Amino acid sequence: MTKNHLRIGLVQMRCQKNPADNLKKALSQVRIAARKGAQIVCLQELFNTPYFCQGQKTEHFDLAETIPGPVTDALANLARKEKVALIAPLFEKYRKGVYYNSAAVIDSNGELIGKYRKMHIPDDPGFNEKFYFSPGDLGFKTFKIKSVKISVLICWDQWFPEAARMAALDGADILFYPTAIGWKPNKPKETEAYHSAWETIQRSHAIANGVFVAATNRVGQEGALRFWGQSFVADPFGAVLYRASEKDEEIVIADCDLAKVEQTRREWPFFRDRRMDAYQAISSRSVEKKN
Numbered sequence: 001m002t003k004n005h006l007r008i009g010l011v012q013m014r015c016q017k018n019p020a021d022n023l024k025k026a027l028s029q030v031r032i033a034a035r036k037g038a039q040i041v042c043l044q045e046l047f048n049t050p051y052f053c054q055g056q057k058t059e060h061f062d063l064a065e066t067i068p069g070p071v072t073d074a075l076a077n078l079a080r081k082e083k084v085a086l087i088a089p090l091f092e093k094y095r096k097g098v099y100y101n102s103a104a105v106i107d108s109n110g111e112l113i114g115k116y117r118k119m120h121i122p123d124d125p126g127f128n129e130k131f132y133f134s135p136g137d138l139g140f141k142t143f144k145i146k147s148v149k150i151s152v153l154i155c156w157d158q159w160f161p162e163a164a165r166m167a168a169l170d171g172a173d174i175l176f177y178p179t180a181i182g183w184k185p186n187k188p189k190e191t192e193a194y195h196s197a198w199e200t201i202q203r204s205h206a207i208a209n210g211v212f213v214a215a216t217n218r219v220g221q222e223g224a225l226r227f228w229g230q231s232f233v234a235d236p237f238g239a240v241l242y243r244a245s246e247k248d249e250e251i252v253i254a255d256c257d258l259a260k261v262e263q264t265r266r267e268w269p270f271f272r273d274r275r276m277d278a279y280q281a282i283s284s285r286s287v288e289k290k291n
Contacts, residue, residue, distance in 0.1 A: 004259045006148055008174070009038030009084075010252035012231040012244050014220035015050050019063060022048040023071060027078055033251050034082035039108070039146055042087040044216045044231075045155050045180040046101070049091055054223045056131045064093035067115050072104045080110030085145045087152055089178040091132075092117070101133040103152045103178060105143045116141050118154040119163065126184065126225055129156075140166040148173050148258060155179045158202050158215065162282070168209035173261050177202060177215040182227035195228050203238040210236045210265040212256045219249060236264035 011029040015022050026047055033041045046052075048071055052060040065071060071090060079086050085108045092102035092115070101118040117136030121129050140163055142149045151167035151174070158177045167175055181198060199215075206213040212235060219229035232243040233254035244250040265271060281287045 003147070004257060006146065006174075006256045006258060007037045007039050008214055008233065008254055008256060009033030009036070009041040010214055010216035010231045010233070010244070010254075011041060011043050011047070012216055012219050012229050012252065013044065013047075013249045015047070015218060015222065017050050019048045019071075023074060027074065029249075029251055030075075030078060030084065030086065031082060033253065034084040036251070036253050038084060038253055040085045040087070040150065040174075042152075042176045042178055042214060042216050043089060044218045045089045045178040046091055047089055047178070051180045051218065051222050051225065051227075053129045053132060054126050054225060056128050060132065061093075061099060064091040064099050066094075067092050067102060067104050068112050072106065072112055075104070076106050076110040076112060079106045079108055083108045087150075087176055087178065089154060094134075098134055099132055100136060101129065101154055102136075103154060105145075105150075105152065107145060113145075114141065114143055116152040116154070118157060120156045120160055122156040140170065142167060142170045142172045150174045150176060152176050152178070155181060158198070158205075161205065161208065164205035164209055164211075168211055172211060173258055174212040174214060174256060175205060175209075177213065179215055179217040179231075180227065181217060182225045184224055184226075195230065199230070199232065199240075203234045203240070206234045206236055207238040207268075208270060210261055210268065210270070212236060212258075212261070214254070216252070219245070219247060236260050237268075 049063045086106040089103040092100040103116045119136040123130040142151045149171040151172035157163045214233045216231040218227040233241045242254045
């Protein structure tokens with residue numbers, strides 16, 4: 001890879017009930033991605049556990065662990081051996097009774113350089129995340145890896161343009177969206193529209209901010225949900241560079257020409273033409289118009 005090119009990998013996989021089995025599979029997939037030249041590899045949301053948020057059971061809190069902890073230690077060892085940076089989304093235990101949906105960011109030397117905590121927490125049928133996760137308290141962050149700035153935003157975060165814009169304003173060239181999203185098999189027409197909206201909103205973040213977007217999703221059936229996979233990478237104008245299968249486990253490898261970030265922003269200067277003086281109401285729940 002040249003200075004302006006970065007090869008990234010996304011691991012799309014099925015998850016089992018046993019976290020140790022999921023970790024073992026993820027380590028194997030990361031190793032393959034690294035040997036295909038990936039310099040940064042992103043795992044899916046809550047990669048080492050089943051998607052337990054379909055119901056509300058207090059015993060699921062036992063799946064959480066600290067960051068750093070045994071899982072991040074194992075990943076750091078692999079990162080060091082394979083010289084690959086990793087994004088590892090985990091169920092984080094912060095202290096007694098306080099848990100987060102987080103992502104650890106590990107550099108290619110095995111150093112844990114930081115973590116992101118999911119800011120937007122959904123509470124929908126089949127996605128009972130407010131029962132388990134506190135809202136993130138670290139803000140929207142960027143991390144410098146291999147001379148490129150990246151940002152990590154998790155699943156429900158991907159629907160909010162404010163999150164993508166905040167990350168881009170902090171210098172992110174690539175937005176990684178680890179995800180656990182799917183459909184209920186008995187509602188195929190309704191959920192096909194959901195999938196289209198899911199991809200469209202993320203490609204729009206790429207366009208509006210002139211950044212690469214990389215979304216990695218789970219695949220397979222878990223309880224009442226069938227995760228729709230279709231992990232993808234989009235360039236700064238929203239063109240899809242690669243889209244994974246709907247049903248199969250897959251390692252996505254994509255080359256990102258980082259020069260396109262600057263090129264796109266020159267041709268489509270949205271950042272130049274922003275009207276910060278007129279956006280004050282964006283921090284309110286609604287705007288009350290005065291006559």
